[in-house]
Amino acid sequence: MEHPTVMPRSVPVLLGIALLLGGCGGGEMSMTDYGERIDAAATEASQRAEELFADAVWTADATPRQLQGLLERGLLEIRIPLQESVEGIDPPAQIADLHDLMWDWHSDFISVEQALVARVGEAEDSVEGWTALSESPQVAAYRSAIAEGKQICDSFQARLDATAAAGAFADTPWIPSEMKEVVEAALGCQWFPEDPENVYRYPLDS
Secondary structure, eight states: OOOTTTSGGGHHHHHHHHHHHOOOOSSBOOHHHHHHHHHHHHHHHHHHHHHHHHSOOOOTTOOHHHHHHHHHHHIIIIIHHHHHHHTTOBOOTTTHHHHHHHHHHHHHHHHHHHHHHHHHTTOOSSHHHHHHHHTSHHHHHHHHHHHHHHHHHHHHHHHHHHHHHTTTTTTOTTTTHHHHHIIIIIIOGGGSOSOGGGTTOSSOOO
């Protein structure tokens, strides 16, 4: 079973959000400034992710409390700080639609994940408790959000390719080659599970 928000393999997704949404400040940024803020955000998110996932252990007999702890740390140490870092950002026109595409999903996903954390906290550490949790509306919403993120990730790449082909990044040296690397290597579309419907479905896979 894939666990795209709490396991080490989720690092590329989290880094991708940081890379694409990093930075803050008043007024519209230039593409150069945006690129510099991408690098800074990537470094910060990477450090947070490494600290979190260094302690992450997932086995087939994991308890709801272990899941709750991982989700809470991911929210408090990575997702919410990223959300706060982009408040008030005014991205360059060339990248605004792509920026908003990812940020809108990320903002909604935080709410979905918060609801899941609350539901996990109510789950009994038993087969019955896990089964009820895996079939709960909160987990169903979480799976749907992951499926949406996977679709957006694929759409992001397609729209980025189209924007680059139209020459919108012609005057920005680090675009599109570096941005394509962000999408392909950092955003990590490949890390989304093939079947979101099986995420956190009991019995768990290690």
